[in-house]
Amino acid sequence: MQCNCTVVGDDVTGVGYVCDPGGHPDRIMAAVEDLGLTIAGIVHTHAHLDHVLAANEIRRRTGAPVWLHRGDQFLWDGLEKQCLDFGVPYIPQGDPDHWLEDGQTFIGGGRCIHTPGHTPGSASFYFEEAQLLLAGDTLFLGSVGRTDFPGGDSKALKQSIQQRLYSLDEAAVVVTGHGPETSIGREMRQNRFVRAV
Secondary structure: OOEOOEEEEOOOOOEEEEEOOOOOHHHHHHHHHHHOOEEEEEEOOOOOHHHOOOHHHHHHHHOOOEEEEHHHHHHHHOHHHHHHHHOOOOOOOOOOOEEEOOOOEEOOOEEEEEOOOOOOOOEEEEEOOOOEEEEEOOEEOOEEOOOOOOOOOHHHHHHHHHHHHOOOOOOOEEEEOEOOOEEHHHHHHHOOOOOOO
16 A cells, blocks of 8 residues: 555664565565564554554564554554455454553654544654654645544644644654655745645
8 A cells, every 4th residue: 555664773772673664575574684673562653454564473573562552553453454445455453561651762763643533543743853754644745644533633733733743853854654754944934735834
C-alpha cells in the first residue's frame, strides 16, 4: 500500500526504532542490519493496517516492544475487519506492549507528539537535533490525512497541524506516511488544506 516505513537510529549508541512497519519485513530488517542498529522499539503513528501489518514479525526478529497510542486501540483490535474491508490478507499482530504518551522521549532525542485527527491516537515523532519529523498520515506534501475513516476528526486534525506541528522548526524535514517528504516551512506556507495562522 506504499506506506513509508522509517528506520531511525542514534549514531553514538547504535540504538534505533522502526516506525510504521506495514509490510516487507525482510527489507526492513536489511535496513536495520545495514545501519548496524539495535532496535529498542517499534513505534506506530497510528493503527491503520497499512502501517502495522509487519509489526509482529519485526518484534519477533528484534525482541523490541511495539508502541501505540491508546486512542487507536480500537483500530488495532479491529485489524482483522480492516483487512477484510480492503481485501488484504490478515496477519495477527498480538497486543501492543506499551502505550505511547504525548511528550514521551526516546533514545536519540526523539519525542512523541499526539496529533489526533486522522485517527484518535495519531502520533508524530520529532527528532529536534536532526530536524526530522515522522508525521504518519497527519501531514503530507501539500495535503493532509483523510478524516472519513472511523475515528477521523477534521477539526482535530487541523488543530494538531496548526498548533502542534507548525510550531516546530520550519527547516524540519517531514517524512510522511505516504509519498514524498516535505518540510514544516513549506507546508505552513503552501499546504492547500491547512495553512499556518
